[in-house]
Amino acid sequence: MQHIFSTDLTSGLYTDMYQLSMAHSHFNYNRQNEQVVFDYFFRKQPYSGGFTILSGLGELLPLLQEFKFSDRDIDWLHKNGFRSDFLDFLYGFRFKGTVHSMREGEIVFPQEPLVRVQGNIVEAQLAETVLLNYLNFQSLVATKAARIKLVARGAALSEFGLRRAQGLGGMFASRAAFTGGFTSTSNVLAASIYDMPAVGTMAHAYIQSYDDELEAFRSFANVNPEGCVLLVDTYDTLKIGVPNAITVAKEMEQKGHKLMGIRLDSGDLAYLSKQARQMLDAAGLNYVKIVASNQLDEHIIKSLFEQGAPIDIFGVGTNLATGKPDAALDGVYKLSMANGEPRLKLSENIKKTTLPGLKQVYRYSDDKGSFVADAVALESDAVPTTILHPYEPDKSMSLEGYSSEALLQLVMQNGEPTNAPTPVTDVAAYATERLSKLTDEYKRFENPHIYKVGVSKQLLDLRTELRSKYKKESL
Amino acid sequence: MQHIFSTDLTSGLYTDMYQLSMAHSHFNYNRQNEQVVFDYFFRKQPYSGGFTILSGLGELLPLLQEFKFSDRDIDWLHKNGFRSDFLDFLYGFRFKGTVHSMREGEIVFPQEPLVRVQGNIVEAQLAETVLLNYLNFQSLVATKAARIKLVARGAALSEFGLRRAQGLGGMFASRAAFTGGFTSTSNVLAASIYDMPAVGTMAHAYIQSYDDELEAFRSFANVNPEGCVLLVDTYDTLKIGVPNAITVAKEMEQKGHKLMGIRLDSGDLAYLSKQARQMLDAAGLNYVKIVASNQLDEHIIKSLFEQGAPIDIFGVGTNLATGKPDAALDGVYKLSMANGEPRLKLSENIKKTTLPGLKQVYRYSDDKGSFVADAVALESDAVPTTILHPYEPDKSMSLEGYSSEALLQLVMQNGEPTNAPTPVTDVAAYATERLSKLTDEYKRFENPHIYKVGVSKQLLDLRTELRSKYKKESL
Structure with a gap:
């Protein structure tokens, strides 16, 4: 039996079965070299919010470059009904497509293409x-x-x-989490x-493994004088934990060290942090930071600060990681394209009808640098000076006088990344910079302002034309 | 820059930083051979339901056997402040603990230990x-x-x-998903x-890559005559998709093949499935199955059947996989134990106070084989004939006359699994068998009956004794 930890994660089998079934069929009809274009986009902002941060390209592009079908993969496919000539083809397969993408860390909105994959029909499907x-x-x-960072002050x-x-x-x-603005992780790998x-630093079990908390704190601080954070809620936070931490902090001072912090992991974090802060300050330990954890999210952290909680560091787990x-x-x-022709996925729901053709996305900024709107246009269009509402074409918006930038950039050509990988610190810095250009009304949690993403007239006309053509054909 | 797909997933760094900080400290005090016991348990049933299925041991136990610190891991730790003598120790480290566990696929309940890890304080923490x-x-x-299986008829x-x-x-x-009762997956790896x-079988893009749907269906069925499922909602499900599928099914019959099914992936699945069934049956295709997908979960599937939807196969994605x-x-x-002594994590909230000592869990069944209650007892206890409520000790329940079985079994001794890995089909069969012994009132979705998990008198007495001892010490 195999296990995940002994599995080659560059395997081409890390995909949905139908991608292989479709590729099998295309290969059978000698269509494996037909050129197509696919767009990646989303339809709904997460968390009922006003923006999304694009993340993951730093892992995706290298994987596209690396994924392949090993002997083991081919054997498995052979046993599962795939034909030998197709498997010979897959054995030599590598992704040689061309990818345009927004930068990792970009602030992005529904309906606009974030990544555009061009290639043959097999490689483009196998990337999906x-x-x-x-x-x-x-x-x-x-x-x-x-x-979370927006409310973390x-x-x-x-x-x-x-x-x-x-x-x-x-x-x-x-x-x-790091690309979105977190500064560290507990995950060592x-x-x-x-x-x-x-x-x-420490868990409750560390303290329990000693006969008393003070002894546990002392032993830990002795081995870890730098960056030491003592967990103070194992027995009684204010009666025992904080006083013990103060005792140890004072002992550390005598050895020339400084306790970095105490951690609260249960109870009323607003109340406990205020009390603990007072106790620390009264002991002359105003440099000791207060760390809080336990079922936090953006709403709880916002509320803690509104209550005046003097918390310096937050540890956020489940709600963030899931x-x-x-x-x-x-x-x-x-x-969006097949054999050089624009394609459309029709839907009864116009909002689910896709945007056809080879497209670019432009972002417009005002003279203060704030983002105003995005335009989805055909790559052959000039940069639009007016955008139309994608579903209510009588609504339009002039973009005269704003500066514009093209967001989809070449990141992979014929299967080769065009740039060195971006370190996560740079991705995080970019996300922070870009988010600062989105005004507050788009960033509030309750009923955020909806950022305008319009389409060019040429693109809308193309969609209209294709819709009526398909509808006619399908009657 | 490294990537997840090129990372050794048996790395000991796949852990929280504090496990290593604590181990570092324990090593410093030469405590690395102190023996401890940890219990894995949960506190709240997911989905407001009445049961949980234990899953994951088939991956966990081999990983415990394999995880280690490579040269690369040691280098990283060295650069991040860990001392050389501790790193020498980690370099030779392997998990040699002893693990008792309930069987994978077991039906489990809050507060009872599902897995018990005994070992030295370093290995037990590094397993957490x-x-x-x-x-x-x-x-x-x-x-x-x-x-989902419970309502899937x-x-x-x-x-x-x-x-x-x-x-x-x-x-x-x-x-x-497979261990819980699903019969297949789209995930090829x-x-x-x-x-x-x-x-x-196919996605909308396959159909769009052809000039018309009928041609797409025909080409696909020709290459995949076995197990062929045609996706019928790309243009218009009932006007175009189902009639085209019927045409192709009839053509397949002439070649001696049978269309396996049609797939509905949008719209009103109850209405569409009924109409499609009628159309298929009227065409003499009562063997063609109806597959439904699109944002399904247990509640929607239950509702679809209550509406009489004749669906044969469900594809469930996001709600299941997340x-x-x-x-x-x-x-x-x-x-729960350190150096042979029972330990307790106190909490203001009695429900968060842990159960101390080396424990076993017994399950009681009535003469029909239905589960009646579970007892958490000290391993040194006789099998309890009465259990007490863990937080309201005046409530008790007699278990006289019921048969009992011990649920925690030895699965790993001194770092070696005691049995060959269990195939996932066997895990799934065990889960099904065990779930059949839980009566319906525990399995309903709304306000399920709460299955009784009691404790032995000796265990409750031990907890009471330790609580008063710790409280006294902490004053």
Whole structure:
């Protein structure tokens, strides 16, 4: 029996079965070289919020470059009904497509293409599942992290979610939290591969393994004088834990060290943090920080500060690492061109009808640098100076006088990344910079303003033309 | 820069930083051989339901046997402040603990120990994060799968969640869904490593890549005459899709093949499935199955059957693979013994005070084989004939006359698994068998009956004694 930890994760089998069934069929008709374009986009902002942060490209692009079908994979497919000539083709298969994408860390909105994959019909389909799997989840978590940062008033933010994360999804959760603005993680393996700070000092079990808390604190501080955080809620936070921490902090001072912090992991964090702060300050320990953890999210952290809680560092676990309450971003990957012709997925629901053709996305900014609107246009269009509402074409907006930038950039050409991978610290910095250009009304939690994403007239006309053509044909 | 797909997942760094900080401290005081016991248990049933299915041991135990610190891991720790003598110790480290566990697939309840880890304080702590990460998530998904199976009236159930799963968490999601009663998955890599059936035929993009739907159906059926399922909602389900599928099914009959099914992936599944069934039957195609997908969960499937929807196969994605709306099982890992002495984690909230000592769990069944109650007892106790309520000790229940079985069994001794790994089909069969012994009132979705988990008098007395001892000491 095989296990996940002994499995080659560059396997082309990390996909949905139908991608292989479809490829099998295309190969049978010698269609494997037909050129197509797919767009990745999502339809609904997570958390009922006003923005999403695109995350995950730093893992996706290298994987697209690497994934392949090993001997083992081919054997399995052979046993499962795939024909030998197709398997010979798959054995030599590598992704040689061309990818345009928004930058990782970009602030993104529903309906606009975030990633555009051009290639033959087989490679473009084989990229679908892994693209969705990598980007949907990391964007979900990065967005949660950014929402938490928005209300954290400069407090340090540490991701503590591995134990409640969705299995190995915890690795991407830690990475994505960092790209969204967290400053460290408890997940050591993620820290080591993505070059992020790892943090964490003691659990309740450490204290319980000693006969008393003071002895446990003392022993720990002795071995870990730097960055030492003492967990003060094992027995009684204010009667025992904080006084013991103060005792140890004073002993550390005598040895020339400074206690970094105390951690509250249960109870009323607003009340306990205020009391603990007073006790620490009264003991001359105003440099000792207060760390809070336990079922936190953006709403609780906002509320804690509104109550005046003097918390310096937050450890956020489950709600961040699983993107609760949303669990998934609804990103999809839809065909927009085939054999040089624009294509459309019709739907009874006009909002689910896709945008055809080879497209670019432009972002407009005012003279203060704030984002005003995005335009989805055909790549052959000039940069639009007017955008139309995608579903109510009598609504339009002039973009005269605003500066514009093209958001979809070439990131992979014929299967080769065009740039070196971006370190996660740079992704995080970019997300922060871009989010600062989105005004507050788009960032509030309750009924945020809806950022305008319009389409060019040419694109709307193309969609209208194709819709009527398909409808006629299908009668 | 490293990537997840090139990372050794047996790395000991797949843990929370504080496990290593604590181990560092214990090593410093030469406490690394002190013997401890930890219990894994959870506090709250997911989905407001009446049961949970334990899942994930088939991946956890081999990982405990394999995890280690490589040269790379040691280098990283060295650069991050760990002392050389401790790193020498870690370099040779292997988990040599002893583990008792309930069987994978067992029906389990809050507060009872599901897994018991005995070992030295370092190995027992280093097992914590990965144990929680593996078991919490797989149990969450297996439970969701079992809930769906309960209302599926024998329909085949396929897991389709990879594209919306939480990154590589999708691998465990597919495995866990199968252990909970699903019969196949779209995730080919999971199917190949866990030996599960993989299914999937075509996406909308396949149909769009042809000039018309009929041509697309015909081409696909020609290459895939066995197990062919045609997706009928690309243009208009009842006006175009189903008639085209009927045409192709009739053509297949002439070649001696049978169309397996049609798939509905949008719209009103109750209405569409009834209409499609009538159309298929009227064409003499009563053997063609109806497959439904699109945002399904246990509540929607229950409702579809209540409306008389003639659906034969369900494809369930996001809600299953992410355990929505819960996102995480709240399982914890708590110290219950240290150096041969029972230990307790006190809490202001008595329900969060842990159960001390080396424990066993007994399950009682009536003469029909139905489960009656579970007892948590000290291993040194005789099998209890009376259990007490863990927080209201004036409430008791007699178990005289019921048969009992001990649920915690030795699964790993001194770091070696005691049995060969259990195939996922056997885990699934065990879960089904055990769930059949839980009567319906525990399995309903609304306000399920709460299954009784009591404690032995000796265990309750021990907890009371330790609580008063700790409280006295802490004054």
